[in-house]
Amino acid sequence: MKEKTGYLLLSTGDVLEGKWLGSEQATEGELVFNTSMTGYQEVMTDPSYAGQIITMTYPLIGNYGFNHVDNESIKPFLNGLVIAHPSHHPDHYQLRDTLEEMAIKHGIPVLYDIDTRAVTRIIRKNGEVYGKITSDKQDFPTKLAVARDIVNNVSVQRITPLKANSNYAGSSNCHVVLWDFGYKQSITRTLKSLGCDVTVVPYDTPSGTIKELHPDAVILSNGPGDPESLSHLAGNIKTIAECYPVLGICLGHQLIASAYGAATKRLPYGHRGSNHPVRNTAQGKVMITSQNHGYVVDDETIDKTIWDISYININDASIEGLKHRQKPVVTVQFHPEAHPGPSDAHTIFEEFFSTILKREAQYA
Numbered sequence: 539m540k541e542k543t544g545y546l547l548l549s550t551g552d553v554l555e556g557k558w559l560g561s562e563q564a565t566e567g568e569l570v571f572n573t574s575m576t577g578y579q580e581v582m583t584d585p586s587y588a589g590q591i592i593t594m595t596y597p598l599i600g601n602y603g604f605n606h607v608d609n610e611s612i613k614p615f616l617n618g619l620v621i622a623h624p625s626h627h628p629d630h631y632q633l634r635d636t637l638e639e640m641a642i643k644h645g646i647p648v649l650y651d652i653d654t655r656a657v658t659r660i661i662r663k664n665g666e667v668y669g670k671i672t673s674d675k676q677d678f679p680t681k682l683a684v685a686r687d688i689v690n691n692v693s694v695q696r697i698t699p700l701k702a703n704s705n706y707a708g709s710s711n712c713h714v715v716l717w718d719f720g721y722k723q724s725i726t727r728t729l730k731s732l733g734c735d736v737t738v739v740p741y742d743t744p745s746g747t748i749k750e751l752h753p754d755a756v757i758l759s760n761g762p763g764d765p766e767s768l769s770h771l772a773g774n775i776k777t778i779a780e781c782y783p784v785l786g787i788c789l790g791h792q793l794i795a796s797a798y799g800a801a802t803k804r805l806p807y808g809h810r811g812s813n814h815p816v817r818n819t820a821q822g823k824v825m826i827t828s829q830n831h832g833y834v835v836d837d838e839t840i841d842k843t844i845w846d847i848s849y850i851n852i853n854d855a856s857i858e859g860l861k862h863r864q865k866p867v868v869t870v871q872f873h874p875e876a877h878p879g880p881s882d883a884h885t886i887f888e889e890f891f892s893t894i895l896k897r898e899a900q901y902a
């Protein structure tokens with residue numbers, strides 16, 4: 539196998555030498571680390587990583603290849619991947635592509651033979667770090683202007699209806715509008731398996747158009763970038779949250795909190811992995827959750843006359859969930875749809891649906 543030298547250059551001035559896997563195509567972006575030990579396919583196809591270079595702390599990546607069932611979006615949106623050891627001989631009964639084939643097919647630059655734990659220590663120490671994968675040792679990343687249209691690039695372009703799974707045995711028959719800021723397909727898979735018809739709508743859909751769809755509930759999805767870049771949607775989001783049962787997931791949680799006047803701030807180096815413990819403040823119970831976010835809602839700015847804090851991160855006490863005190867509006871910073879990661883938080887969907895069904899029974 540040909541091995542071409544490439545470099546990971548950091549905005550901190552650090553230079554790491556590695557090897558190209560696939561095409562030698564320079565790329566740059568915010569460098570973030572993910573600590574998941576499995577689920578690299580789901581990580582790479584999660585649209586929330588748009589514009590970023592991911593480094594995986596787990597050393598061996600690609601050992602079961604890529605399949606056709608676990609993608610989280612139509613294609614990977616990340617800017618690049620930095621790993622220690624690629625698996626050159628993956629094996630799995632569902633395998634379609636190797637890591638190298640996947641990288642070439644979608645034009646994703648991949649650098650390997652990097653001590654990704656050393657890179658992670660640099661990010662943990664410095665916070666916001668930009669990286670460039672390149673063949674030119676002098677070609678340092680510029681401090682990037684975050685793409686303004688980052689959500690526009692990952693959101694659906696038109697209103698898209700999806701039918702509930704036909705083999706669903708229950709009786710929920712809900713119609714959910716999924717407000718798409720870069721949704722993971724595990725969200726729609728979960729909703730369809732719970733018997734919901736889903737209408738996915740573009741991120742800039744006016745509240746009036748959402749109302750015309752007559753949803754039973756609205757879910758605001760995850761997505762990439764700084765939530766502040768979507769502050770112009772606050773009025774629309776608040777209008778919907780005042781009218782329907784609403785669930786906000788990750789970016790969706792941040793946007794709902796912002797619509798009610800809270801501020802968001804950057805975490806020192808993000809939460810990205812499959813084992814982040816969060817405590818349910820009402821029950822004292824701990825769940826292990828899948829997470830991928832660089833921003834959080836600032837505790838000090840939440841109006842506690844409107845919101846209860848429902849979940850807290852055990853590692854750093856950051857806000858992990860909010861519950862409206864009067865209305866059926868709940869939000870979570872973590873990923874109840876999981877993938878990758880544990881399904882402890884699936885209960886969030888179940889609780890949300892029991893709220894919708896009770897509400898419908900009340901108005902029937």
Ligand SMILES: NC(=O)CC[C@H](N)C(=O)O
Binds near residue numbers: 759760763833
């Ligand atoms: N997964 C997400 O929705 C991430 C939300 C936001 N882009 C953040 O990084 O905090």
